[in-house]
Amino acid sequence: MDFNDTAEEAKFRAEARAFLAANCAPKGSDKERLSRRLSTDEYVKAAKAYQKKKAEAGFAGITWAKEQGGRGLPPIYAVIFNQEEAKFDAPSQPFAIGLGMCVPTVIAFSDDATKDRYVAKALRGEEIWCQLFSEPGAGSDVAASKTKAVRDGDDWVINGQKVWTTGAHFCDFGIVLVRTNPDVEKHKGLTMFIVDMKAPGVEVRPIHQASGGREFNEVYFTDVRVPDKNRLGEPGMGWNVALVTLMNERLAVGGSTGPDYAEIFELARNMPGPTGQGTLAQDEAFRQKLADWIVKAEGYKLSKFRTMTALSRGQTPGPESSIGKVINANHLMDICNTAIESMDHYGIINDGELAPMEAAFHQGYMWAPGLRIAGGTDEILKNIIAERVLGLPQDVRVDKGVAFKDLPSGR
Amino acid sequence: MNFDFSDDQKSLKDEARKFLTDKAGAKVTRTVLNDAAISYDKALWKSVAEMGWLGAAIPEEHGGLGLGRLELCVLAEELGRAVAPIPFSSTVYFFAEALMLAGSDAQKAAHLPKVASGETIGCFALSEGPGAPTAASIQAKFDGSTLNGVKIPVTDGDVAGWAVVVAKEGSGVSLVLVDLNQAGVTRETLKTLDPTRGHAKLEFKNAKAERLGAAGQGWELSEAVLDRAAVLLAFEQVGGSQACLEMATDYAKNRYAFSRQIGSFQAIKHKLADMYVAIEVARSNAYYGAWALSTEAAELPFAAAAARAAGSDAYYLCAKENIQTHGGMGFTWEVDCHLFYRRAKLLALQAGGPAAWKEKLVKRLEQRNAA
Numbered sequence: 001m002d003f004n005d006t007a008e009e010a011k012f013r014a015e016a017r018a019f020l021a022a023n024c025a026p027k028g029s030d031k032e033r034l035s036r037r038l039s040t041d042e043y044v045k046a047a048k049a050y051q052k053k054k055a056e057a058g059f060a061g062i063t064w065a066k067e068q069g070g071r072g073l074p075p076i077y078a079v080i081f082n083q084e085e086a087k088f089d090a091p092s093q094p095f096a097i098g099l100g101m102c103v104p105t106v107i108a109f110s111d112d113a114t115k116d117r118y119v120a121k122a123l124r125g126e127e128i129w130c131q132l133f134s135e136p137g138a139g140s141d142v143a144a145s146k147t148k149a150v151r152d153g154d155d156w157v158i159n160g161q162k163v164w165t166t167g168a169h170f171c172d173f174g175i176v177l178v179r180t181n182p183d184v185e186k187h188k189g190l191t192m193f194i195v196d197m198k199a200p201g202v203e204v205r206p207i208h209q210a211s212g213g214r215e216f217n218e219v220y221f222t223d224v225r226v227p228d229k230n231r232l233g234e235p236g237m238g239w240n241v242a243l244v245t246l247m248n249e250r251l252a253v254g255g256s257t258g259p260d261y262a263e264i265f266e267l268a269r270n271m272p273g274p275t276g277q278g279t280l281a282q283d284e285a286f287r288q289k290l291a292d293w294i295v296k297a298e299g300y301k302l303s304k305f306r307t308m309t310a311l312s313r314g315q316t317p318g319p320e321s322s323i324g325k326v327i328n329a330n331h332l333m334d335i336c337n338t339a340i341e342s343m344d345h346y347g348i349i350n351d352g353e354l355a356p357m358e359a360a361f362h363q364g365y366m367w368a369p370g371l372r373i374a375g376g377t378d379e380i381l382k383n384i385i386a387e388r389v390l391g392l393p394q395d396v397r398v399d400k401g402v403a404f405k406d407l408p409s410g411r
Numbered sequence: 412m413n414f415d416f417s418d419d420q421k422s423l424k425d426e427a428r429k430f431l432t433d434k435a436g437a438k439v440t441r442t443v444l445n446d447a448a449i450s451y452d453k454a455l456w457k458s459v460a461e462m463g464w465l466g467a468a469i470p471e472e473h474g475g476l477g478l479g480r481l482e483l484c485v486l487a488e489e490l491g492r493a494v495a496p497i498p499f500s501s502t503v504y505f506f507a508e509a510l511m512l513a514g515s516d517a518q519k520a521a522h523l524p525k526v527a528s529g530e531t532i533g534c535f536a537l538s539e540g541p542g543a544p545t546a547a548s549i550q551a552k553f554d555g556s557t558l559n560g561v562k563i564p565v566t567d568g569d570v571a572g573w574a575v576v577v578a579k580e581g582s583g584v585s586l587v588l589v590d591l592n593q594a595g596v597t598r599e600t601l602k603t604l605d606p607t608r609g610h611a612k613l614e615f616k617n618a619k620a621e622r623l624g625a626a627g628q629g630w631e632l633s634e635a636v637l638d639r640a641a642v643l644l645a646f647e648q649v650g651g652s653q654a655c656l657e658m659a660t661d662y663a664k665n666r667y668a669f670s671r672q673i674g675s676f677q678a679i680k681h682k683l684a685d686m687y688v689a690i691e692v693a694r695s696n697a698y699y700g701a702w703a704l705s706t707e708a709a710e711l712p713f714a715a716a717a718a719r720a721a722g723s724d725a726y727y728l729c730a731k732e733n734i735q736t737h738g739g740m741g742f743t744w745e746v747d748c749h750l751f752y753r754r755a756k757l758l759a760l761q762a763g764g765p766a767a768w769k770e771k772l773v774k775r776l777e778q779r780n781a782a
Contacts, residue, residue, distance in 0.1 A: 303692070
């Protein structure tokens with residue numbers, strides 16, 4: 001057991017830090033606050049430029065095989081880079097889904113020609129990817145997807161609607177899960193394709209979220225033609241392909257976003273306590289809660305280290321990584337809720353100029369409900385832990401042995 | 412970075428589990444629970460000594476195996492899992508650690524070999540009444556050669572031969588080493604929440620005692636002993652929590668209600684998933700503590716407090732939800748759930764309660780931030 005970097009790890013960390021210092025602003029600087037006000041176009045442009053530099057410096061696809069343009073390093077090096085990158089205001093968000101989930105799926109399920117066409121461009125930031133799984137009637141139950149594809153010569157023709165597609169409004173390509181056979185059980189009639197987001201018949205409509213942001217979209221497909229060579233995996237095997245994507249998703253989405261215990265502690269030092277005596281940081285009840293958050297945040301961080309250690313020994317990450325999501329969304333919500341409440345009346349104000357520190361907690365408070373749902377709800381992830389880690393029986397399934405077209409569906 | 416135990420440490424763990432499954436476990440714990448005249452299992456204590464576990468972390472020159480704290484962590488997890496009814500933690504995590512931390516060469520040479528062989532049972536006497544003890548609250552008095560005062564409760568104080576006692580000396584606090592089998596010491600066995608471990612009230616009247624470590628350094632030393640014990644107890648807590656989860660999972664797979672395995676109901680699944688998440692959080696914090704303990708890292712006080720808080724909370728959750736999953740059966744004397752529910756609370760209090768450790772954790776965060 002050793003928490004210190006090895007000599008090679010320390011060298012890599014120093015290289016990463018030098019690269020980041022030269023190419024990004026440190027977190028919390030004025031530049032960061034300004035970057036939040038960039039338009040989507042400006043932000044995507046900045047992200048593409050940053051991704052290009054990352055690729056040139058060898059910090060893109062750190063764990064990917066060399067033949068895919070990666071660096072072929074063990075996962076611990078990606079952890080080190082992410083740790084260092086988290087200290088900076090790096091515009092890496094637009095690439096998280098594509099490089100974290102979509103392109104690894106493309107690599108796993110396509111031929112060399114397809115990989116040659118897409119992988120390098122994605123890695124260099126020239127093309128951005130999105131993932132099109134959820135539908136209005138297929139959220140937690142992703143395999144209930146109704147969007148269909150019908151074979152027509154060398155093409156497939158897609159019709160239907162996807163929803164909650166992150167970044168679809170600026171993406172170039174997507175991986176889409178569609179129904180190609182409604183006459184078999186629902187998990188058996190799905191197929192996955194690469195789709196050109198600029199193809200005729202693809203319409204992207206941004207969703208205005210409860211948090212005020214517009215990161216997600218509805219995507220409508222009307223007679224969209226996709227060549228058969230863009231198929232990932234065999235027809236009808238789309239669910240197996242999707243599972244690979246989802247496993248990567250849970251690793252990627254598990255990460256914490258928003259204020260953590262360090263930020264609320266900082267706030268508490270300058271905030272009056274609930275009795276009016278002393279600061280909030282001196283209040284016993286607050287300190288007990290703070291201790292719980294420290295334990296959770298450290299526990300989650302250290303659990304990831306355990307996963308990485310297993311990965312570096314050649315073991316596959318199991319469904320254990322589902323714990324991250326279960327911990328983090330509620331953790332963020334609790335911290336933000338407490339921070340806002342601690343300000344008493346003043347907690348109502350959501351104005352970065354009047355209360356810059358407070359605005360971050362409002363943002364977290366409004367964002368956390370989405371985080372509890374994105375990438376699998378708390379309930380679904382607990383089912384995954386119960387069934388795949390603890391080996392408990394599956395829920396009673398009314399859809400077993402029934403053709404998809406005969407399944408009951410409500411709203 | 413490598414955040415896991417080595418293959419050797421893992422095989423030690425496997426061996427320990429095999430041995431304890433065979434020689435310990437609920438059956439042995441119950442013999443102690445059901446017999447008010449005994450507070451630990453002598454046969455198990457003897458076997459554990461013979462295998463060298465008592466001296467696992469004691470240097471070879473003092474009769475130990477000279478392994479490390481990581482090996483001790485591995486054993487602690489398995490002992491916790493087996494709810495072992497032996498005075499292992501008092502003797503090894505507190506008494507021996509205090510000696511190794513603060514003892515003179517002569518004190519180490521006199522006591523550590525006897526600890527390693529199982530001849531000496533040791534204990535650590537800190538508490539004197541309700542609430543978390545502080546340097547200012549200590550009433551027991553040491554005058555340089557004799558000790559006066561009362562300590563209550565002292566875990567394994569009913570069977571220990573020697574104690575490390577936290578006492579006032581002048582205006583400061585010192586640690587003192589006391590032979591409990593002398594005229595100046597009276598013991599009264601206490602009834603407790605967990606009768607599978609003995610507890611006593613110890614009263615010292617001009618008892619002969621010698622200082623352990625420097626005069627006036629007793630509070631700092633006591634905190635350091637507690638930090639070490641906290642990490643090891645956290646492993647016992649993780650082991651106990653894991654045993655609860657496995658019991659509950661097994662029951663949920665085999666018990667039917669409404670013609671279904673109860674484990675197919677989401678209310679039960681989500682309960683067990685919550686237990687799993689709590690254990691993973693506790694385990695990861697315990698691993699961090701193990702690393703800090705074994706390398707004597709500056710992070711130890713922070714890591715120990717985090718491990719202790721996480722371990723105490725996880726074991727409480729797992730022990731109570733194990734009973735709940737078992738339904739009415741879980742509330743019977745015959746089913747083992749209550750052994751864990753009792754032990755969960757004992758372990759949460761034996762080195763000081765969760766609220767005090769959470770306060771320490773925040774204080775240590777403040778110190779770390781200030782540094």
